[in-house]
Amino acid sequence: MTYQQAKNLTTSTDYILPCRASEIDQIKSYIPIEKPDFDGAFGSYQLLYGADGNRIYLLGLGGDKHTPKIEEAFRKLAFETQKFWGKNIQVYAESLTHHDIKKAVIGLEMATYHIAAFKSEIKQQEAPTITFVSSFKDIATILKEGQYTGATINRIKSLVDAPPNVKTPEYLGDWAKSSAENSNYKCTVIKGEALKNQGFEAVISVGKGSVHPPVVIVSEYYGAKKDAVDIALVGKGITFDSGGLSIKPSTNLHYMKSDMGGAAVVLGVIELIAKLKLKINVVGVVASAENAVDGNSYRPGDVINSYSGKTIEIIDTDAEGRLVLADALSFVNQKFKPTYLIDLATLTGGVVRALGYSAAGMFTKNQEMAEEMSSLGNTVHERVWQLPLYEDFESDLHSDIADIRNFSGKSIAGAINAAKFLEVFTDAHYRWMHLDIAGVSFGDSPYAKMKSASGYGIQLITAFITSKVSK
Ligand code: BES
Ligand code: ZN
Ligand code: ZN
Secondary structure, eight states: OEEEESSSTTTTSOEEEEEGGGGGGGGGGGGSSSOEEEEEEOTTTEEEEOOOTTTEEEEOOOOOGGGHHHHHHHHHHHHHHHGGOSSSSEEEEETTOOHHHHHOOOOHTTOOOOOOTTEEEEOOOOOOOOEEESSSSSOOHHHHHHHHHHHHHHHHHHHHHHHHTTHHHHHHHHHHHHHHHHHEEEEEEHHHHHHHHHTTTHHHHTTTTTTSSOOOEEEEOOOOSOOSSSSEEEHHHHHHHHOSHHHOOOHTGGGGGGTTTHHHHHHHHHHHHHTOOOOOOOOEEEEEEEESSSSSSSOTTEOOTTTTSSSSSSSSSTOOOOHHHHHHHHHHHHHHOOSSSEEEEEEOOHHHHHTTTSSSEEOOOOHHHHHHHOOOOOOOOOOOOEEEOOOGGGGGGSSSSSSSSOOOSSSSSSHHHHHHHHHHTTTTTTEEEEOTTTSSSSOTTTTTTSSSOHHHHHHHHHHHHHTTTTO
8 A cells, every 4th residue: 555644634535534432522523424323442433425425434443542452443444445445545643643643554554465375366456545634744754664564564474374385494585585685684594504514403403304404594684883783683483393203283283384473573574674774783593494204303312413512302393493593592692792682483382371362471581671572562562471581490401411401391381491491592691582472473363264474573573673773
């Protein structure tokens, strides 16, 4: 869609009239009837026809508590009605804040997402121009930020929803390379002999059973006039998690195509901040492999090496995400020495049991970072909830024969155990945070029949990075 600003509303053509429940009386002058069937409830909408036969959509924004998720109201309206829209539609934005306008654009843009990418016939709709009527001085920047953000969310959703025979590790590498070319940043894909030579032993072990070889993607964006890296992002990029020889049950196994949700966030955020030209230096590292079953697969009982030199006893080949992340964390620390280090991963079923689909599990010993992330999560409605990294859990990872083992063997505190494992490979980084996004990155939605990608993480991490841009 195309977005622009106007200072006055043209009441004879189509428009959306957003309205909080408390503002019902104020919209009276814009609508043709005295009592519309509408109370401003969040996400509700009512179509009225104006005197010129134009459409007027009353859109309910609910109360203050709904402000962080305003995009959902716009998304729903656009998803359900855009097929009836003409080439132009206005949004009367006088009572919207800058935050609301950005969210509105994100929601409108998200409504253009095509999940049916693999149908033999693709229906493409012409995208309308959306005019925000606002007397703010200039909202061009806000409109652009919203549009880029929504478009990036759609792009990473396409990746997560893509089938695992298509989005191999190499495919993710190609995606990152072409994104880097289009959006002006650097991207290197480490694969084959180079992975071996550089010591990515854990990534190689996890990928051994697959015909699609593993890769490590290194994306570097330098927007500040210095060499130091402010923030490093690390993403789990398992393109399909069968569990390996510790094989998963077949029920819902097809959903394990989404086990690269963390990688998708990292790739998307780097692309977005490059497009926004943020004045900050950020690197993104994605460790990508397919966890497959084969005569050549790594086994429970194996002892493998890692980038850090620490040896790992494999108890369960389904605890593969922490292995590829271990290499990526050591690598990024050694090579870039970032000020902040954040990893994102669909890491455990445990976090889904603990927090459901409502918040990511957040692990850090840096309370300042925890509070910042938590507050940003509430603002953009991509919430996080802190879980502990108590010392008590250390002994669960002791191995008799190797430096560490990859699983405690206990069916308790799975998300914490995984986080404790990662911690060992962070070199006690003072500003490290791990986000377990297994519950929030992929799930049910009103817009698809099966579970699908949510786009979680793009707004949260971009907001965090934006907050670190030196003024
Ligand atoms: N990819 C899974 C975690 C997952 C579960 C993601 C559900 C999305 C939805 C991960 O690799 C895994 O299998 N974790 C196991 C680890 C266990 C074997 C130690 C788990 O959490 O059950
Ligand atoms: Zn697994
Ligand atoms: Zn996994």
